[in-house]
Amino acid sequence: MNPDDACPIRDILNRFGDKWSILVMVQLHRHRVLRFSAIGKSIPDISQRMLAVTLRTLEADGLVKRKVYPEVPPRVEYQLTTMGESLIPLIRNMVEWARENRGEIIRSRNAYEGRE
Template sequence: MDALTRFTPEQVAAAKRYSEAIPPTDIDPRIERLVADLIGRVADKWTMLVLELLTDAGTLRFTRIAERIEGISQKMLTQTLRQMERDGLIERKIYPVVPPKVEYNLTPLGLTLGGAFCGLWVWAAENLGEVERARAAFDKKA
């Protein structure tokens, strides 16, 4: 089953709308502060990878997330998941069993953020060759 099927068509459409949107030219200062804050938190490597993983896989336990994100430490994954939960991007469900079972999944808000960052993937795909050439030219000079 596709992980996105648990979202309503409206939520999926909102994520698509964000991925295709053109930002306004006159931006409220509160929005500027929020964007700066979110970029500092969300655009880090681990948050982006968790966001992508949960978009593709749906609900996962902590250990499954750790197994699928190469190089992340338990401490960093815990911090990343807590911050994402605080920001309303994921929800955590705790089952009262021994040992404790905890599952994580995207919220509709997290899905729309993933849609907003989708533009980065499109840009990367369209500009990969140019970036690689620029890096090679730079490295050759150094």
């Protein structure tokens, strides 16, 4: 693990450091296939612009597949790729770790900020 820009993990982890990527992936895993509007409804505080940017980024990385149906109006569906699905166990582990440690982290933050 190199601390410089050539570190192979840095670029990959930066993709998941945003607020939305993991949430979008979890929804796609949960529902298997979703349309844009359904993803937006499942994450109510994401803007349409941020959802579009997030989906494009995940698609560019090969984690999400976009399928356009030649209909009027066009129907577009999203689903995780095999590589995207392979991240789900890791995301589950992070969620479980966060659940187990959330109270201690909050106590530590409060102590650091002088609230305890």
